[in-house]
Amino acid sequence: MIHIVGHTAVDHISRVAHLPKENQSTHITERRILFGGGAANIAAGIAVLGEDVTLHSCVGDDFAGSEYEKWMETLGISRQFFTVPGTHTPTAFMFTDDAGDQMTFFEWGASKAFATSEAPALPLVHMATADPEFNCRVAEKSEFVSFDPGQDVFWYTKEQLESILSNSDILFANKHEVQKMCETLGTTKEALIKMVGMAIFTMSGDGSTLYAGGSEHVIPAIPVTLADPTGAGDSYRAGFLSAYVRGYSPLACCRVGTVTASYVVEHTGCQTHLPTWDQMLERYSRHFGTLEQPAPRG
Amino acid sequence: MIHIVGHTAVDHISRVAHLPKENQSTHITERRILFGGGAANIAAGIAVLGEDVTLHSCVGDDFAGSEYEKWMETLGISRQFFTVPGTHTPTAFMFTDDAGDQMTFFEWGASKAFATSEAPALPLVHMATADPEFNCRVAEKSEFVSFDPGQDVFWYTKEQLESILSNSDILFANKHEVQKMCETLGTTKEALIKMVGMAIFTMSGDGSTLYAGGSEHVIPAIPVTLADPTGAGDSYRAGFLSAYVRGYSPLACCRVGTVTASYVVEHTGCQTHLPTWDQMLERYSRHFGTLEQPAPRG
Numbered sequence: 001m002i003h004i005v006g007h008t009a010v011d012h013i014s015r016v017a018h019l020p021k022e023n024q025s026t027h028i029t030e031r032r033i034l035f036g037g038g039a040a041n042i043a044a045g046i047a048v049l050g051e052d053v054t055l056h057s058c059v060g061d062d063f064a065g066s067e068y069e070k071w072m073e074t075l076g077i078s079r080q081f082f083t084v085p086g087t088h089t090p091t092a093f094m095f096t097d098d099a100g101d102q103m104t105f106f107e108w109g110a111s112k113a114f115a116t117s118e119a120p121a122l123p124l125v126h127m128a129t130a131d132p133e134f135n136c137r138v139a140e141k142s143e144f145v146s147f148d149p150g151q152d153v154f155w156y157t158k159e160q161l162e163s164i165l166s167n168s169d170i171l172f173a174n175k176h177e178v179q180k181m182c183e184t185l186g187t188t189k190e191a192l193i194k195m196v197g198m199a200i201f202t203m204s205g206d207g208s209t210l211y212a213g214g215s216e217h218v219i220p221a222i223p224v225t226l227a228d229p230t231g232a233g234d235s236y237r238a239g240f241l242s243a244y245v246r247g248y249s250p251l252a253c254c255r256v257g258t259v260t261a262s263y264v265v266e267h268t269g270c271q272t273h274l275p276t277w278d279q280m281l282e283r284y285s286r287h288f289g290t291l292e293q294p295a296p297r298g
Numbered sequence: 299m300i301h302i303v304g305h306t307a308v309d310h311i312s313r314v315a316h317l318p319k320e321n322q323s324t325h326i327t328e329r330r331i332l333f334g335g336g337a338a339n340i341a342a343g344i345a346v347l348g349e350d351v352t353l354h355s356c357v358g359d360d361f362a363g364s365e366y367e368k369w370m371e372t373l374g375i376s377r378q379f380f381t382v383p384g385t386h387t388p389t390a391f392m393f394t395d396d397a398g399d400q401m402t403f404f405e406w407g408a409s410k411a412f413a414t415s416e417a418p419a420l421p422l423v424h425m426a427t428a429d430p431e432f433n434c435r436v437a438e439k440s441e442f443v444s445f446d447p448g449q450d451v452f453w454y455t456k457e458q459l460e461s462i463l464s465n466s467d468i469l470f471a472n473k474h475e476v477q478k479m480c481e482t483l484g485t486t487k488e489a490l491i492k493m494v495g496m497a498i499f500t501m502s503g504d505g506s507t508l509y510a511g512g513s514e515h516v517i518p519a520i521p522v523t524l525a526d527p528t529g530a531g532d533s534y535r536a537g538f539l540s541a542y543v544r545g546y547s548p549l550a551c552c553r554v555g556t557v558t559a560s561y562v563v564e565h566t567g568c569q570t571h572l573p574t575w576d577q578m579l580e581r582y583s584r585h586f587g588t589l590e591q592p593a594p595r596g
Contacts, residue, residue: 012391014403014405016403019320020401020402020403021401022317022399022400022401023399023400023401024401024402025401025402025403025404026402026403026404027403027404027405027406028389028391028403028404028405028406031386031389031405031407088329091326091329093310093326093391093403095403101320101321102320102321103318103319103320103321103322103323104318104322104323104324105312105314105318105323105324105325105326105391105393106323106324106325106326107312107325107326107329108325108326109329
């Protein structure tokens, strides 16, 4: 069982003729309501790949009976949810104009309750963005910890980062997050990697780099017809973790992550085009050769 | 039976720490989902005041079974709705920062279908904002017409304004809308009033002016503790029209409108604090004296 801690969110993705300035209004030409939230995206990816997954999120009064709840039910995602009365499930409103410029309004909503919730002790947990303090407490109590600061990297204090990294076995980050962590900690990328033992740094369309056992492997991205890069990172993590619990090597796990992400970016939305394990395998073999059977892990 | 033509909409009213610039994001600190849309607000006001009302709106797939539908059912609003598959019910997202500055994103959604819908012939109709062409066709076919261009005043061509005004018995507008209509028509305020016979121009917190039978009456606003001015104009129209079908004089109708609006602005939302006829009467008598029985209309 893989546990995922972090946001379940509803994304309103809108196109507008132009972005407004202060005290202006604009027209929405198209709006789609998509299921999102980093943790929920990862859990959905794992569920479709066929692994057991439990999602730990905070949701509002609007969640019970919603389409999103039905969708999670369909996927078979186990849920340890804090339902917070009088709040909304976290919701993001993203507006993009014809020039590709964006404005985002994010409602933290029910996720405020992370700060005061009791942290679970978990055998294998991936922590997506959520309250830093809560994540630190989960990491401290859990056995195997995968950490992913995401855009919340700016909210972590030096002490929180030191605490959570000392309790983490894997670190996921993009180059901006790596840079910010190094700044906050007053350290180098090399020292950061040493703190966790295994690190996977993603480089948008340029693939990812695995740092493990003192060596470094670059995993190239798979060229696809890109529809929407949103959700690429989350699905990469879903693929990595699913392969990891099946016992594959870290490099094979990164490749599974890469293949999983290549499906998701072909369609708009983070949970709209997730591959099954067999679909993943088929594309894997075309790009990376046959996925070798896992060796027993030491 | 009073018929109201125009938008039924869902309003997401959010407070943000600061309004974003392009390619920035911001946090929503509070979000309320309120029932709105100018025509629906007026219909709700009329229903609570105790008059029979039919609302003509375009709604999306999301309306059937929604909280908003249940609310209209509770109020007893008759509905002649065009349900437009594959669209949303018109939705507005309003973001206000601590300095009071705003950004609004409006999704026309299902209301696009007004343009191609068949216009009904109605005995007594008030036209709130909606498609100008559709409104012109309704005005042409209907008997007694009350017209309210609202913020859509910018979309009316000279020909459309001339057409709809020539078929209107009452014109409602604020000073910006009056100015815009005069510009589009190349005429004066006095000439504009003569085109319809009876005009009511609102002046925000400063009350309203009735132009009828060649004379002019100023109706002062009622001083109240203002919570939210949104919906003041719609509830004024609801009060006016309810009194009008009961046979009261135009001046008494304006006063009923003024009293109705004074309730609505005491609470946030356009349909959250509507008075019954008896509640309206009570406040009316305190401010304007006893509401005289209607005289037979000539």
